Amino acid sequence: MNTKDLSIEPCPCGSNERYSDCCEPLHQGTPAASAEVLMRSRFSAFALQLSDYLKTSWHPDTRPEQLTLEQGTEWKRLEILSASNDKKQGTVHFKAYYLERNYLEQKQLEQKQWHLLEETSKFLYENDHWFYHSGDYQPQQLKPSRNDECPCGSGKKYKKCCL
Ligand SMILES: [Zn+2]
Numbered sequence: 001m002n003t004k005d006l007s008i009e010p011c012p013c014g015s016n017e018r019y020s021d022c023c024e025p026l027h028q029g030t031p032a033a034s035a036e037v038l039m040r041s042r043f044s045a046f047a048l049q050l051s052d053y054l055k056t057s058w059h060p061d062t063r064p065e066q067l068t069l070e071q072g073t074e075w076k077r078l079e080i081l082s083a084s085n086d087k088k089q090g091t092v093h094f095k096a097y098y099l100e101r102n103y104l105e106q107k108q109l110e111q112k113q114w115h116l117l118e119e120t121s122k123f124l125y126e127n128d129h130w131f132y133h134s135g136d137y138q139p140q141q142l143k144p145s146r147n148d149e150c151p152c153g154s155g156k157k158y159k160k161c162c163l
């Protein structure tokens with residue numbers, strides 16, 4: 001496990017809050033106040049590989065029996081484009097950027113592939129909790145070049161950041 005104290009780190013969901021003031025309480029059992037908040041906490045759970053949280057926040061009707069998180073996948077950036085909910089259901093339209101690392105030839109060679117996932121997700125509110133229900137998503141590969149803005153959202157050039 002990671003030895004650094006995650007609580008004081010910026011939250012992976014990109015809120016500019018500390019993890020302890022943002023998604024950590026949700027990961028520890030505090031109910032999400034809205035569909036958007038649940039969506040953020042699920043992104044952070046992907047980033048931190050909290051598969052139990054991903055399962056419990058998934059609606060029982062659509063929850064996969066097995067949830068395998070790929071070890072080489074790093075969830076880098078979440079961008080919420082729009083979010084709305086009433087008391088029973090909600091919708092969140094977002095973009096998520098992630099990086100897949102593949103190692104070739106006894107880990108001598110590393111291949112990186114960036115992806116952008118754009119999804120409109122549906123959330124349901126039941127038993128005092130929000131649940132992720134389903135989404136239509138369109139993953140696409142990104143090919144950032146050296147002088148592009150880094151897909152991780154740092155604002156730096158790719159060659160000076162994640163390349
Ligand atoms: Zn967060």
Ligand SMILES: [Zn+2]
Pocket residue numbers: 150151152153154161162163
């Ligand atoms: Zn970067």
